[in-house]
Amino acid sequence: MKVLIIEDEKTMAFEMEASLKKAFYLCDLAHSFKTGLEKLKLNQYDFILIDLSLPDGDGLDLLKEAKKHNADAAYIIITARTNLKDRITGLDLGADDYLPKPFYLLELQSRMQAIARRKFNIAEDLLSIGNFKVDIKKRQIKYELEEINLSRKEFDLLSYLLLHKNRVLTRVQLSEHIWGTFVNDDYDSNYIDAHIKNIRKKLNCHANTDWLETVRGVGYRVKN
Amino acid sequence: MRLSTKLTLFITGSKLAIVLLFIITLPFLVEQIASQFTNYTLKQQRKEVLKNINKNGIVYYLQGDESYGSYTMLKEEFVALLPVSGNFKADTIKDAQRIVENDTLSYRILSETFKFENKNYLLEIGKTSASINQYNKQLQQFASYVLVILILLSIIIDLTFIRMVIKPLSKIIKSRLINMKFPFKFDEHPVKTSTTDFKYLDESLALLMNQINEAFYKEREFTSNASHEIMTPISILQHKMENLLAEEGLTESAALAIIEMMKTLNRLKKISNSLLLIARIENQQYHDKEEVKPLDLFNLIIEEISHRLEEKNLNIQIKINKDVVLRDINKDLLYQLIFNLVHNAIKFNREGGSISISDNFTTTGEYEINVSDTGMGISAEQLPHIFDRFIKSNAAENYGYGLGLTIVKSIVDYHHLNIKVESKLNEGTAFKVVFSNWKKAQ
Numbered sequence: 001m002k003v004l005i006i007e008d009e010k011t012m013a014f015e016m017e018a019s020l021k022k023a024f025y026l027c028d029l030a031h032s033f034k035t036g037l038e039k040l041k042l043n044q045y046d047f048i049l050i051d052l053s054l055p056d057g058d059g060l061d062l063l064k065e066a067k068k069h070n071a072d073a074a075y076i077i078i079t080a081r082t083n084l085k086d087r088i089t090g091l092d093l094g095a096d097d098y099l100p101k102p103f104y105l106l107e108l109q110s111r112m113q114a115i116a117r118r119k120f121n122i123a124e125d126l127l128s129i130g131n132f133k134v135d136i137k138k139r140q141i142k143y144e145l146e147e148i149n150l151s152r153k154e155f156d157l158l159s160y161l162l163l164h165k166n167r168v169l170t171r172v173q174l175s176e177h178i179w180g181t182f183v184n185d186d187y188d189s190n191y192i193d194a195h196i197k198n199i200r201k202k203l204n205c206h207a208n209t210d211w212l213e214t215v216r217g218v219g220y221r222v223k224n
Numbered sequence: 225m226r227l228s229t230k231l232t233l234f235i236t237g238s239k240l241a242i243v244l245l246f247i248i249t250l251p252f253l254v255e256q257i258a259s260q261f262t263n264y265t266l267k268q269q270r271k272e273v274l275k276n277i278n279k280n281g282i283v284y285y286l287q288g289d290e291s292y293g294s295y296t297m298l299k300e301e302f303v304a305l306l307p308v309s310g311n312f313k314a315d316t317i318k319d320a321q322r323i324v325e326n327d328t329l330s331y332r333i334l335s336e337t338f339k340f341e342n343k344n345y346l347l348e349i350g351k352t353s354a355s356i357n358q359y360n361k362q363l364q365q366f367a368s369y370v371l372v373i374l375i376l377l378s379i380i381i382d383l384t385f386i387r388m389v390i391k392p393l394s395k396i397i398k399s400r401l402i403n404m405k406f407p408f409k410f411d412e413h414p415v416k417t418s419t420t421d422f423k424y425l426d427e428s429l430a431l432l433m434n435q436i437n438e439a440f441y442k443e444r445e446f447t448s449n450a451s452h453e454i455m456t457p458i459s460i461l462q463h464k465m466e467n468l469l470a471e472e473g474l475t476e477s478a479a480l481a482i483i484e485m486m487k488t489l490n491r492l493k494k495i496s497n498s499l500l501l502i503a504r505i506e507n508q509q510y511h512d513k514e515e516v517k518p519l520d521l522f523n524l525i526i527e528e529i530s531h532r533l534e535e536k537n538l539n540i541q542i543k544i545n546k547d548v549v550l551r552d553i554n555k556d557l558l559y560q561l562i563f564n565l566v567h568n569a570i571k572f573n574r575e576g577g578s579i580s581i582s583d584n585f586t587t588t589g590e591y592e593i594n595v596s597d598t599g600m601g602i603s604a605e606q607l608p609h610i611f612d613r614f615i616k617s618n619a620a621e622n623y624g625y626g627l628g629l630t631i632v633k634s635i636v637d638y639h640h641l642n643i644k645v646e647s648k649l650n651e652g653t654a655f656k657v658v659f660s661n662w663k664k665a666q
Contacts, residue, residue, distance in 0.1 A: 009456055009459075009460065011460045011464075012456065012459055012460045012463060015460065015463035015464055015466075015467055016463060018467045019463065019466065019467050019470070022467075022470060080452055080453075080455040080456055080459075081452075083509070100455075101455040101456060101458075101459045102455055102456075102458040102459035102462050102493055103459070103462075104462065104466060105462075105463050105466045105467070106466065152527075153528075167470060168469065168470075168479075170469070170483055170486060172486055172487065172490045173466075191529075191531060191532060191535075194531045194532070194534075194535055195531065198531070215479075216476075217476075217479070217480045217483060218469075218479050218480065218483050219483075
C-alpha cells in the first residue's frame with residue numbers, strides 16, 4: 001500500500017518511513033504544504049499522514065485540498081496539537097483517525113491496519129494462532145468451537161500482539177495502546193504482566209500457548 | 225473592629241472628653257465671667273453715682289451725717305460715701321467682708337476716692353459674692369443638657385456620614401477581594417465614589433490584579449507551550465528507538481539498553497502530558513455541563529484497575545448512593561480525578577490492606593465522596609504540600625513524579641469543588657471531595 005507522509009520534521013518523517021517500509025508499505029515523503037499538495041495531485045495514495053503544523057500552511061487546509069484529489073485515501077492526522085477543537089475539526093473534515101504526538105510507530109501501524117480492514121475491506125478479521133481462532137471484529141477467541149472468556153483489556157492486549165506478529169512489543173508500547181496516553185503520570189506498565197498472566201491462564205486450560213513469548217527485560221511477542 | 229465603628233468610637237470619645245473638660249472647667253469659667261461682669265457693673269454704677277453727686281451735690285446724700293450708706297433690703301448691694309483725709313487715695317476692686325446689721329457678708333467692693341468741692345471722699349460700691357455666683361449651678365446644668373443633646377446629634381450625623389463615605393470601601397473589598405478565584409475575574413466597572421483615595425485604591429487594585437492575571441496567564445502559556453514543544457523531539461526519539469528495537473540481529477544487551485531509554489523517555493512524555501493536561505484544565509478548555517453518576521464512574525474505574533487490587537491483595541468496599549447525579553461537571557476530568565485518588569489509594573497501600581469508598585450528605589446539603597485507604601499515610605509536614613507540583617510524598621522512594629495530585633487539585637479548582645485530606649502516618653489517608661451541584665436521579 002502506498003503512503004504519503006507529510007511532516008516537516010524530517011527526522012521524524014524518516015523514522016516513520018523506516019518503520020512503515022519494514023511493514024511493506026511504499027512510502028513517499030513531503031516536508032511542506034506545497035510539496036505535499038504537488039504529490040497529492042500527481043499520485044494516488046492509500047494512506048495520507050498529515051502533520052497539522054506545517055511551515056507554509058495549516059494541515060487542516062491541506063486535508064481539505066487533498067480530499068479533492070485523493071478522495072478514496074485514508075487520512076490520519078498526526079500532530080502535537082491536542083486541542084479538542086482541532087481534533088473535532090480534523091475528523092469533521094474527513095480524517096479517519098487522529099494521533100497525538102508522541103505516538104508509537106506500532107500504534108500508527110495498528111491504526112492503519114484497522115482503517116485498512118474497515119475502509120478497504122481487507123479480511124484480516126479472522127486470525128489463527130496455535131489452536132486458537134481470533135475474530136477481531138466480533139472480539140471473540142475460540143478454541144475449536146468453545147469460546148474463551150477474556151476481559152476487555154485482555155482481548156485488546158492479545159489482539160494487539162497478534163496484529164504485530166513476530167515483533168517484540170515493550171510493556172510501555174502495550175500499555176499505551178490499551179490505556180492511551182494516560183491518566184496518572186506514573187501509571188505503571190507492570191500491569192501488562194498481570195494481564196498476560198491471566199491470558200495465559202485462561203488459554204492454557206485448552207491448549208498450550210508457546211507462541212506467546214516473554215522476551216526477558218523487553219516485553220512480549222507472538223511467534224508464528 | 226470595623227473602620228466605621230472605630231471612627232465613630234474615636235469621634236464620640238474625643239467629643240466626650242472635650243465636653244467633660246468643658247463641664248469641669250465651667251464653674252471656673254462662669255466665675256470668671258461673673259466677676260468680670262460684676263467689675264463692669266460696679267464701674268458703671270460708680271459712674272452713675274458720681275454723675276448723681278455732680279448733679280445733686282454731696283450734701284444731698286450726706287444730709288449732715290458723717291457718712292452715707294444705702295443698702296437694698298436683701299443686703300445684696302450697697303453704696304457708701306464718706307469723707308476721708310486729703311491724702312488718702314484708693315482705686316481698687318477687691319473682695320472683702322463687711323458687717324451689715326450684724327451679718328458678716330462677703331462682698332466684691334469697688335473703692336475709689338474722689339474730690340468734691342475740695343474735700344476728699346471715699347466711694348464704695350459692693351455686691352455680695354453670693355449674688356454673683358447664684359447662676360453658676362443652673363448654668364452648668366443647662367450647659368450639660370445642651371451639650372449632651374448636641375453630642376448625640378453629632379454622633380448620629382457622624383455615623384451616617386461615615387457610613388456613606390466608607391461605603392465604597394466595602395464595595396471595593398467585596399467586588400475586588402472577597403471570594404476571588406484565581407485567575408481573577410472582576411467586573412471592569414470602577415466602584416462609584418467621589419473619594420479620591422478610594423478611587424486610587426480601586427484603580428491600584430484593578431491594576432494589581434491585572435498584573436497578577438497576566439503573569440499567571442504567561443506562566444500557564446509557558447507550561448503549555450513548553451510541554452507542547454517537547455512533544456516533537458520526544459516523538460523523534462521514540463520512533464528512532466522503536467526502529468532500532470525492530471532491527472534484526474540486535475544483541476540482548478543493546479535491546480535492554482534501548483528499553484531503559486524508552487522507559488526514561490516515557491517518563492518525560494508523561495510529565496509533559498500531565499503538565500499539558502493541567503495547563504488545559506487551567507485554561508478552561510473543557511466543557512463542564514455534563515451530568516455524571518458517581519457510581520457508574522467508580523464501577524468503570526474498578527473494572528479498569530481490578531487486576532491491581534488482586535495483585536496487592538487489597539479489599540475494596542464501595543458504598544455509593546446509586547441515585548445521585550452530579551451536575552455541571554466534565555465527565556472525563558471527574559474520571560481522571562477519581563482515578564488518581566483510587567490509584568493513589570492502591571499505590572500507597574500495604575499488602576492485604578483495604579480501600580473504602582463511600583459517600584454521604586453533609587448537614588449543609590452538599591454531597592461528599594470519601595476515598596480512604598490503609599496505607600502508609602502522609603506525614604504532617606508533607607500534608608500541606610501534597611497538591612504542589614513536583615513535590616514527592618515520599619522522598620526516599622521514587623513514587624511517581626508528583627503530578628497526580630496536582631492534576632486532582634486543578635480539576636477540583638476548575639469545578640469549584642472542595643477537597644479535604646486527612647492522614648495519619650502508617651495508618652492511612654482519606655480524601656474527601658465535596659460537591660455542591662448534585663441532584664437525585666428520577
